[in-house]
Amino acid sequence: MITKNIIHGIFSDEVPLLEACKKLRSSGIRINEVYTPFPLHGIDPIIGVPRTRLAICAFIYGLIGLGLATLMMWYMMIHDWPNDIGGKPNWSYYFNIPAFIPISFEATVFCAAHGMALTYLLRCMLVPGAKAKNPDPRTTDDKFMIYLELNEEQSKKADEILRANGAEEINYKGTLVIEAKY
Amino acid sequence: MNTEKLNFVFPSKTKMASMLLMAVGLISIICMFVFDTNAEDHHYQHNRAWANIFAGSFYFMGIALASVFFLALQYAAESGWSTTIKRIIEATTTFLPYGLSFLLLIFIFGQLHMNTIYPWMTEGVDDVASPNYDKVIAGKIGYFGVFWWIRTILYMVSWVLFSWKLRKNSSEADALGQEDSKGFHWKNIKLSAYFLVLFAYTSSTAAWDWLMSIDTHWFSTMMGWYVFSGMWVSSMITVTILVVWLKKLGYLDFVTESTVHDIGKWMFAISFLWAYLYFSQFMLIWYADIPEEVVYYKTRWESYKALMWTVFFVNFAFPMIMLMSRDSKRNFFFLIFVGAIIFVGHYLDMIMIVMPGTVGHNWTGLSWMEVGTFFFFLGLFIYVVLTNLAKKPLLVKNHPFLSESLHHSY
Numbered sequence: 001m002i003t004k005n006i007i008h009g010i011f012s013d014e015v016p017l018l019e020a021c022k023k024l025r026s027s028g029i030r031i032n033e034v035y036t037p038f039p040l041h042g043i044d045p046i047i048g049v050p051r052t053r054l055a056i057c058a059f060i061y062g063l064i065g066l067g068l069a070t071l072m073m074w075y076m077m078i079h080d081w082p083n084d085i086g087g088k089p090n091w092s093y094y095f096n097i098p099a100f101i102p103i104s105f106e107a108t109v110f111c112a113a114h115g116m117a118l119t120y121l122l123r124c125m126l127v128p129g130a131k132a133k134n135p136d137p138r139t140t141d142d143k144f145m146i147y148l149e150l151n152e153e154q155s156k157k158a159d160e161i162l163r164a165n166g167a168e169e170i171n172y173k174g175t176l177v178i179e180a181k182y
Numbered sequence: 183m184n185t186e187k188l189n190f191v192f193p194s195k196t197k198m199a200s201m202l203l204m205a206v207g208l209i210s211i212i213c214m215f216v217f218d219t220n221a222e223d224h225h226y227q228h229n230r231a232w233a234n235i236f237a238g239s240f241y242f243m244g245i246a247l248a249s250v251f252f253l254a255l256q257y258a259a260e261s262g263w264s265t266t267i268k269r270i271i272e273a274t275t276t277f278l279p280y281g282l283s284f285l286l287l288i289f290i291f292g293q294l295h296m297n298t299i300y301p302w303m304t305e306g307v308d309d310v311a312s313p314n315y316d317k318v319i320a321g322k323i324g325y326f327g328v329f330w331w332i333r334t335i336l337y338m339v340s341w342v343l344f345s346w347k348l349r350k351n352s353s354e355a356d357a358l359g360q361e362d363s364k365g366f367h368w369k370n371i372k373l374s375a376y377f378l379v380l381f382a383y384t385s386s387t388a389a390w391d392w393l394m395s396i397d398t399h400w401f402s403t404m405m406g407w408y409v410f411s412g413m414w415v416s417s418m419i420t421v422t423i424l425v426v427w428l429k430k431l432g433y434l435d436f437v438t439e440s441t442v443h444d445i446g447k448w449m450f451a452i453s454f455l456w457a458y459l460y461f462s463q464f465m466l467i468w469y470a471d472i473p474e475e476v477v478y479y480k481t482r483w484e485s486y487k488a489l490m491w492t493v494f495f496v497n498f499a500f501p502m503i504m505l506m507s508r509d510s511k512r513n514f515f516f517l518i519f520v521g522a523i524i525f526v527g528h529y530l531d532m533i534m535i536v537m538p539g540t541v542g543h544n545w546t547g548l549s550w551m552e553v554g555t556f557f558f559f560l561g562l563f564i565y566v567v568l569t570n571l572a573k574k575p576l577l578v579k580n581h582p583f584l585s586e587s588l589h590h591s592y
Contacts, residue, residue, distance in 0.1 A: 041592040042592070055507075086469055086470065086471050087471055088471075098461075098464065098465045098468050098469070099465070101461065101465070102465075
């Protein structure tokens with residue numbers, strides 16, 4: 001059984017917060033989460049979040065969109081109901097490619113964008129009826145917060161680092177008991 | 183900030199290189215007029231030589247012109263990020279009068295019937311009795327002739343005046359204090375707004391008058407935007423390459439990585455605008471299949487097929503794949519590498535616009551003539567731009583958004 005302290009380090013500016021994050025990480029403390037009122041670009045590598053794989057997903061969704069659009073247009077325009085449009089008999093997909101490019105492009109963008117948004121929402125469990133998980137509502141207004149779960153020894157170290165780097169408040173929000181599984 | 187490196191000194195090696203380019207180019211231009219003849223066709227008056235000079239001067243004039251547009255855009259949008267690179271954009275606009283003078287000379291020679299770039303300049307083209315009579319051109323002749331010359335002079339004078347005044351206000355603001363100089367900034371915002379309205383009309387009409395009228399029978403409503411987007415992307419490439427090159431030389435340490443990333447984004451985004459317009463023009467004409475429109479692509483398809491596909495794929499697929507990710511837009515090597523290739527790609531695009539209407543089926547593929555002319559204008563462009571860049575400090579002094587730009591980072 002492990003007992004961990006829940007620590008909220010509150011800052012009023014992003015610059016000292018980033019500095020504190022760097023110090024915490026270099027002394028081997030894991031940062032669970034950072035809550036900020038606006039996105040901080042470039043914070044991910046500082047707090048140890050691995051590089052996002054959303055771009056790979058976007059590429060795959062795009063390919064799916066391209067494939068679906070091609071299949072749809074081939075079935076409608078070539079296979080099922082060929083038309084003669086502007087003197088261009090639709091017996092071949094290849095020779096009519098310029099006409100199909102806008103739809104292929106739109107479908108690629110449509111699937112990539114919607115797929116990315118849905119993946120993001122599901123991965124963060126932001127489904128309808130989801131409860132807000134923000135531990136301190138002030139971080140939606142003008143405060144920045146580092147959220148830590150640490151054991152006794154690390155808590156002392158983190159406390160010192162947070163204080164030294166200009167944390168406005170350090171709140172202890174009780175303990176977390178983790179049952180050893182093995 | 184490194185204050186010693188605030189004034190650019192034109193490196194003697196680069197000066198030598200640009201002069202060498204000009205010399206090589208000048209020799210090949212002279213050779214071009216000697217060798218570019220056609221014994222079978224007596225209408226052929228060094229067509230390819232003239233078309234090459236026309237393409238070169240229009241391309242580099244376009245870079246300067248789009249830089250004036252971009253500068254005006256920064257003022258009118260009151261954008262802060264670009265303040266640290268404003269002097270570089272201003273320097274590229276200084277080529278405008280040089281490019282326009284070359285164009286004017288070509289037009290004057292054309293009117294004197296010493297070149298045949300514009301079919302409507304041919305003598306007796308609207309005279310039924312003349313052997314040169316052309317019914318289609320005779321119907322449009324009211325738009326050409328004197329009216330065309332009035333418009334041409336109007337574009338040239340107004341563009342040069344606006345670019346000169348924008349630069350002048352910017353340097354006069356430097357000489358004054360923080361408070362007094364604000365007036366000049368407001369003046370430039372107003373001036374930019376007027377210029378953008380003027381440019382919205384003249385960029386399209388100039389493209390019709392100077393480029394579309396080479397194929398006088400043909401017309402396309404996409405042409406103005408297509409030419410404009412080509413100019414714009416070339417200008418963004420030029421600014422990017424200049425900024426990265428100056429940073430490598432140790433100047434511009436105040437330009438943040440995010441600013442470089444932002445011009446990289448412009449280069450990437452406008453490449454797409456260009457590809458979109460290129461494809462739209464092609465697809466609409468291909469789809470409608472009307473003979474008087476299709477004739478434009480028929481010549482290109484028959485004699486310029488390789489060039490046509492190269493231009494499209496180099497200028498579209500290349501930046502798309504290479505500049506998509508955030509990291510590559512912050513990598514100096516990638517920016518220079520991709521920039522240099524699509525810079526040449528857009529020059530080839532200009533050749534593809536000009537050649538089929540002037541040289542037509544006499545085209546034998548790219549040769550030393552195109553390369554030589556490109557070298558001449560590139561050398562001249564480098565010389566003019568860098569000479570003017572050395573005249574002023576690299577950083578503006580009293581711009582209201584200066585501090586924002588110096589701290590630009592994300």
